[in-house]
């Protein structure tokens with residue numbers, strides 16, 4: 594009998610496949626420097642909170658995420674009605690695309706930037722307007738402002754930017770926020786804001802009061818070391834955005850263990866400060882190590898670095914040979930710039946292992 598293939602929708606052909614990192618089935622002795630995760634495990638108290646939640650898994654999780662929203666509201670001084678929760682911040686991004694975009698609408702973001710953004714236009718049939726970064730791998734906000742038209746529904750600024758690690762100072766972000774029309778949603782994706790030494794990570798919170806269209810997107814995956822549980826959140830200038838993203842999603846999008854762990858993690862701001870300190874030490878050591886190899890990374894304000902390989906080096910070959918040496922990094926081609934590498938800072942030992950391996954490979 595002839596086998597009929599399932600006929601999928603046109604959007605399935607449009608949606609790009611997320612460039613996943615390799616290495617999840619490799620032995621423990623691999624330096625996983627490909628996904629900008631924390632090299633440190635979550636705190637024991639956070640793990641215990643998740644474990645306690647497991648005993649009640651016969652129950653659905655709190656669909657309104659009320660305790661977590663209250664904890665976030667207290668921490669950031671935002672009313673709980675202006676907090677959105679997600680199954681990772683990716684979940685909020687995808688829901689924003691669904692709530693805001695449709696054929697005929699436009700979405701503006703920089704490129705290279707976070708590899709999930711192209712999904713939003715592809716899934717909705719909206720038009721993606723991508724704006725090239727400047728020569729220092731930073732957002733060109735003037736050029737982005739010029740791309741905002743009557744069709745624009747959503748603008749995304751990733752600050753600090755993934756994959757380039759660079760950040761714009763608060764003053765430039767604040768000036769840009771002022772230029773975006775009130776009916777256009779503006780998401781500032783701050784997944785890495787805690788690692789940014791240019792400004793206090795809380796400075797953008799002040800903009801929420803005067804900009805109802807502003808959404809600050811944050812995550813427990815990076816600084817809180819909870820990537821495996823999937824919790825993200827958005828702090829918003831009005832109640833409209835949380836309401837809309839909740840409307841387009843299934844009711845129980847954030848699981849009980851994730852909610853419990855996130856609530857506990859927020860109580861340990863000292864651990865946040867310590868992780869930032871370790872990342873900054875790693876930043877200095879990695880920069881020095883790369884410089885010694887004749888490489889000039891972009892100015893990182895994150896927990897990872899981004900650099901062009903020497904011209905004669907073959908990107909795919911370098912990534913493969915690093916993997917053979919037990920070091921997993923990200924090739925730039927799939928992230929928007931061929932010939933570049935993105936490398937997450939690991940433990941001190943992992944960073945040395947990476948630098949030694951890169952020296953051998955080059």
Ligand SMILES: Cc1ncc(COP(=O)(O)O)c(C=O)c1O
Pocket residue numbers: 628629680681682683684707751754755782784785811812813814820823824825
């Ligand atoms: C810029 C940026 N935004 C959002 C995310 C999504 O994080 P999560 O869905 O784990 O919260 C990431 C993850 O790498 C990221 O780099």
